[in-house]
Amino acid sequence: MKQTLTQSMAWLHTWGGLIVGWLLFMIFLTGSLAVFDQEIDNWLHPELPAHHLTDEQAVQRGLAYLQAHEPDAGQWGISLPTARTPELQASTGGRRDGVSVTLDPGTGEVLPVRETAGGRFFFLFHFTLHMPGMIGIYLVGLMAMGMLAALVSGIVIHKKFFKEFFTFRPAKGQRSWLDAHNASAVLLLPFHLMITYTGLAIFLVIYMPAAMDAIFDGNREAFFKAQDGAPPVLEARRSVTTEPAPLVALEPLLVKAREVMGPLRGVSITNPGKDNAEIQIRALLGNRIALTKGSGMRFDGVTGEQLSGPREMRNSVLTHQVISGMHFAQFGGYSMRWVYFICGLVSSAMIASGLVLFTVKRRRKYASESRVAQALYRGVEAINIAVMAGLSLACIGLLWGNRLLPVDMAQRADAELNVFFGAWALSLLHAVLRPHMKAWREQLGLAGVMCLGLPLLSLLTVDQPWALPGRLCLELVTMGLGGLLLWAAWKVSQPAVARAPRKKTAALAEVNGHAG
Numbered sequence: 001m002k003q004t005l006t007q008s009m010a011w012l013h014t015w016g017g018l019i020v021g022w023l024l025f026m027i028f029l030t031g032s033l034a035v036f037d038q039e040i041d042n043w044l045h046p047e048l049p050a051h052h053l054t055d056e057q058a059v060q061r062g063l064a065y066l067q068a069h070e071p072d073a074g075q076w077g078i079s080l081p082t083a084r085t086p087e088l089q090a091s092t093g094g095r096r097d098g099v100s101v102t103l104d105p106g107t108g109e110v111l112p113v114r115e116t117a118g119g120r121f122f123f124l125f126h127f128t129l130h131m132p133g134m135i136g137i138y139l140v141g142l143m144a145m146g147m148l149a150a151l152v153s154g155i156v157i158h159k160k161f162f163k164e165f166f167t168f169r170p171a172k173g174q175r176s177w178l179d180a181h182n183a184s185a186v187l188l189l190p191f192h193l194m195i196t197y198t199g200l201a202i203f204l205v206i207y208m209p210a211a212m213d214a215i216f217d218g219n220r221e222a223f224f225k226a227q228d229g230a231p232p233v234l235e236a237r238r239s240v241t242t243e244p245a246p247l248v249a250l251e252p253l254l255v256k257a258r259e260v261m262g263p264l265r266g267v268s269i270t271n272p273g274k275d276n277a278e279i280q281i282r283a284l285l286g287n288r289i290a291l292t293k294g295s296g297m298r299f300d301g302v303t304g305e306q307l308s309g310p311r312e313m314r315n316s317v318l319t320h321q322v323i324s325g326m327h328f329a330q331f332g333g334y335s336m337r338w339v340y341f342i343c344g345l346v347s348s349a350m351i352a353s354g355l356v357l358f359t360v361k362r363r364r365k366y367a368s369e370s371r372v373a374q375a376l377y378r379g380v381e382a383i384n385i386a387v388m389a390g391l392s393l394a395c396i397g398l399l400w401g402n403r404l405l406p407v408d409m410a411q412r413a414d415a416e417l418n419v420f421f422g423a424w425a426l427s428l429l430h431a432v433l434r435p436h437m438k439a440w441r442e443q444l445g446l447a448g449v450m451c452l453g454l455p456l457l458s459l460l461t462v463d464q465p466w467a468l469p470g471r472l473c474l475e476l477v478t479m480g481l482g483g484l485l486l487w488a489a490w491k492v493s494q495p496a497v498a499r500a501p502r503k504k505t506a507a508l509a510e511v512n513g514h515a516g
Contacts, residue, residue, distance in 0.1 A: 451482025
C-alpha cells in the first residue's frame with residue numbers, strides 16, 4: 001500500500017534518528033561541556049592562582065621573563081590573563097614550534113602546572129570525535145546533515161506544535177518519554193536548526209570545496225588571502241638592516257589597541273631588540289558576535305607607528321564569521337554561555353529520549369523474534385547504555401583522573417585520555433554483560449556519585465582547591481548534574497506502571513504504526 005508523506009517521514013525520522021542518534025548525543029554532550037572549556041581547563045590546572053593584574057602589568061611580567069631568559073629568540077609571545085583564563089604565559093617561537101611557560105602573576109617566575117588534556121579536549125572531540133585526520137570532521141558533518149533531515153521530518157510528523165509543547169503526562173511510561181521528547185524538540189527547535197546549520201557552515205570550504213578549487217585552481221592559500229580586506233593603515237617603509245635597537249614602550253600601544261578593538265588577549269613581538277622589530281596585539285575573542293580569530297593590530301617595534309589592522313572583512317567573510325560566532329557563543333558573555341549550555345543539555349536529553357523510545361517500543365516485539373533479532377536488539381540496547389550513561393561516566397572520570405594521577409607523571413595528558421576512553425570501553429563491556437535495566441541503574445548511579453563527590457576529591461588532593469571562584473562554581477554545577485543522574489538511576493529502578501489500554505489518537509496511531 002502506498003504510504004503517505006507523514007508515514008514516510010515517520011520511517012525516516014525513526015530509523016535515521018537511530019543511526020545518527022548515538023553520534024549526535026556524543027556531539028551535543030561534549031559540545032555542551034565545550035561551552036565552558038576554559039572554565040574546565042582552569043579546574044584541571046589547580047596550580048593557577050588568582051590575579052589582579054592589568055594588561056600593562058601582565059605584559060611587563062612577561063617581558064621581564066623573556067628579556068632575562070630568552071634574549072636571543074626571534075619571536076616573543078605573551079598571553080594575557082582574562083576573566084575566563086587567568087593564566088599568564090610567555091612563549092618563544094611560532095605557533096607550531098614554540099615553547100611556552102606559565103608565569104606566576106605575583107612574582108613573574110615560572111609556575112609549574114600539571115600536564116593535562118584540558119577542557120580543549122571536549123571542544124576538539126565535539127567536532128572531530130577524536131578521529132585521525134579529517135575523518136571525524138567529515139563524519140560530524142554527515143551527522144549534522146542527518147540531524148537536519150531528522151528535524152525536517154520531525155516537523156512534518158508533529159504538526160500540532162503548541163499542543164505537543166504543553167502536553168506532558170507524567171508516570172505514564174512510554175507515553176511520558178514521548179511527551180518529553182516532543183516537548184523538548186518543539187521548545188528548542190530554533191536552537192536545533194541554528195546550531196546544526198551553523199555547524200555545517202563553519203566548515204563549508206571543507207564540505208563543499210568545488211567552487212573554491214575551480215576559481216583558485218586548488219590554491220587554498222590564495223583563497224584565504226583573498227578574503228582579507230585592505231588594511232586601514234598603509235604599510236610603512238621598513239628598514240632592511242638588522243641593527244640593535246631598543247623596544248618601544250608597550251603601554252601606549254596597549255591603550256590604543258584597547259580603544260580600537262576592546263579587550264586584549266595577547267602580544268607577539270617579532271625580532272625583539274632589532275630595528276626591524278614588529279609588535280602585534282591581538283583582540284580577545286568573545287566580545288562581539290563575529291568570530292574574529294587572529295584579528296589584531298601591528299606596530300613598528302622601535303617607533304611605535306601603526307602598520308596595519310585591524311583588518312576590514314568583506315561582507316561575505318563577515319557573514320561567515322557571524323555564523324561561526326553564533327555557533328561558538330562568542331558573544332553575550334556568561335549569560336549567553338549559560339543559555340547555550342542549558343540548551344545543549346536539553347538537546348542531549350531530547351536525543352537520549354528518542355533513543356530510549358526506539359528500544360522501549362521494540363522490547364516486546366523482539367522478545368518473540370529469532371535469536372538473531374534478539375541479539376541485534378540486545379546490541380542496540382548495550383550501545384544505548386554505553387553512549388548515554390557510559391559517556392557521562394567517562395567525562396566525570398577524566399576529571400577524577402586529573403586529580404588522582406601523579407602530577408609529575410610522564411605523558412600525563414595521554415594518561416588522562418586513557419582514563420576517559422578506558423572508562424567508556426568498560427561501560428560498553430558492562431552493558432553487554434549485565435541485564436540492561438541493572439546496567440542503566442549502575443552506570444547512571446556511579447556517574448552521579450562521582451559528580452557529587454568531586455568537591456571532596458578536590459579537598460583531599462589539592463592544597464587550595466578553590467583559589468579561583470570558578471572552580472567551586474564548576475563543582476557545584478557538577479553536583480547538580482550528579483543529582484540529575486542519580487534521579488535518572490532511581491527512575492530506572494522503579495517498576496513500570498501498568499496502563500489500561502485505550503484508543504490512540506489518529507495521529508499517534510499513524511506515527512507509531514508506521515515508524516517501526
